[in-house]
Amino acid sequence: MSEQQLFSATEAQEVMRSVIQRIATGPTLSKDIEQEEARIGMRAILEGVVDPVQATVFLIALRMKRETDDENRGILSGIQDLTNRVVADVDEVVDIADPFNGYNRTLPIAPFLAPLLAELGVPAFSQGLETVTPKFGFTHRQILREAGVNVDLSVEEAAAQLSDPAKGWAYLDQSQSSPLLHKLVPLRNQLIKRTVITTAETLTHPIKGREKSHLMTGYVHKPYARIYAMLVRHAGFDSALLVRGVEGGVTSSLRQSSTTYQFVGDQEEVAVEVNPEELDIQHDLRAPAIPVGVEGNLEISKRAAESGIATLQGEEGISMDALMLSATLVLQHLGRCESLERGAEEVRDVLSSGRAAGRL
Known part of the structure; x- marks a missing residue:
């Protein structure tokens, strides 16, 4: 976490006042701000040196006028300045970032992607929080907790699990990685709508x-x-796999072809078409369905946990196909397989063996 104080409280308040005067003047008169101003504004909110009302106006006004690339980069930099960050004792890491506001229309299998990737020799972790606006859906944290996973690891503990040959994966909660950002959840919930x-x-x-x-x-x-491609580069990642997934997650549709965008380093994004039928996946549903009669985040999370564990133990069905598809995309992106078809065969063999369940 950065300990450098970029500004005094008085300076931050002056910047915020100037920024709000420019971004909150209506649909035709609102003006964009510079990247560094967005960074200072975000840090000022996180560090609590500006009034919550001003924080609200700042976030909503940016959203209403549409954030520019510079503003998006500045907001991300402000958050990263105050994020706990470590280097794991492994050569490569896959960071799985499903929507932090979760799912509410399908039964997600993505929380179990990290342990599967670990069994395939790819250290991976997923991130999240309990739940947040605008969907207030069921999340990785809720589902993995029901599966008996420790969802309150520190950043250092999560990194240590990645380097443990018997584990190789972890879940990292925002309350541990970005505690000041996590403290904004109640404010974000009051705002209701999506913000930057x-x-x-x-x-x-x-x-x-x-x-x-x-x-x-x-x-x-x-x-x-x-x-996302622009921000991934700004954040310092070496590559990205951007999936046009069900409910905005990392699981592609099982019913029809979809597009992923991939890039490595400074290369341009490459569109990769994913046709489930070519991987011997044929379903009428886009993703596993929530069982009829099961309601509420707790009960649905329990069912998702049961399904995830069973899938890692080798149970065939739509959940296995969904998890297999996501893992195959990762192997293909990292150059670990000659083709999507060969990657799918490798992943299906691991799932059918039930070995990945041992990672839990």
């Missing part, structure tokens, strides 16, 4: 590999592919 924080919080990059770090995240709306 929803985009930036998945890119904090708390755990790096010794040599390379890769981000896997999802999106729904096409314009966000470019925005």
Whole structure:
């Protein structure tokens, strides 16, 4: 975490006052701000040196006028300045960032992607928090907790698990990686609508590999592919796998073809079409469905945990296909398989063996 004080409380308040005067003047008169101003504004909010009302106006006004690339980069930098960050004792790390506001229409299997990748020889961790606006859905934290996983590891403890040959994966909660950001959850819930924080919080990059770090995240709306690609580079990742996934997550549709965008280093993003049928996946549903009659985040999280454990133990079905598809995309992106078809065969063999369940 950065201990450097960039500004005094008085200076921060002056910057925030100037920024609000420019960004909150209506649909035609609002003006953009510079990257450093956005960074100072975000840090001032996180460090509590500006009034919550001003924090609210800052976030909503940016959203209403639409954030620029410089503003997005500045917001992310402000958050990263105050994020606990470590280097794991492994060469490469895959950072899995599903939406922190969770799912509410399908039964997610993505919380169990990290242990599967670990069994495939790829150290990985997922991030999240309990739940947050705008969806207040069921999340990795809720589901993995029901599966008996420790969801309150420090950043150092999570990194240590990645280097443990018997484990190789972890869940990292925002309360541990970015505690000041996590304290804004009640304010964000009062705002109701999505803000720039929803985009930036998945890119904090708390755990790096010794040599390379890769981000896997999802999106729904096409314009966000470019925005995420831009921010991934700014955050310091070496590559990214951007999945147009179900509910904005990292699980591609099992019913129809979808597009992922991938890049390494400074290379341009490459669109990769994913056709489930070519991987012997055929379903009428996009993703595993919530069982009929099961309601509430707790009960649904329990069912998702049961399904995830059973899948890692080798139970075939739609959940296995969904998890297999996500893992195959990672192997292909990292160059660990000759083709998606060969990667799918390798992943299915591991799942069918049940070995990945031992990672839990």
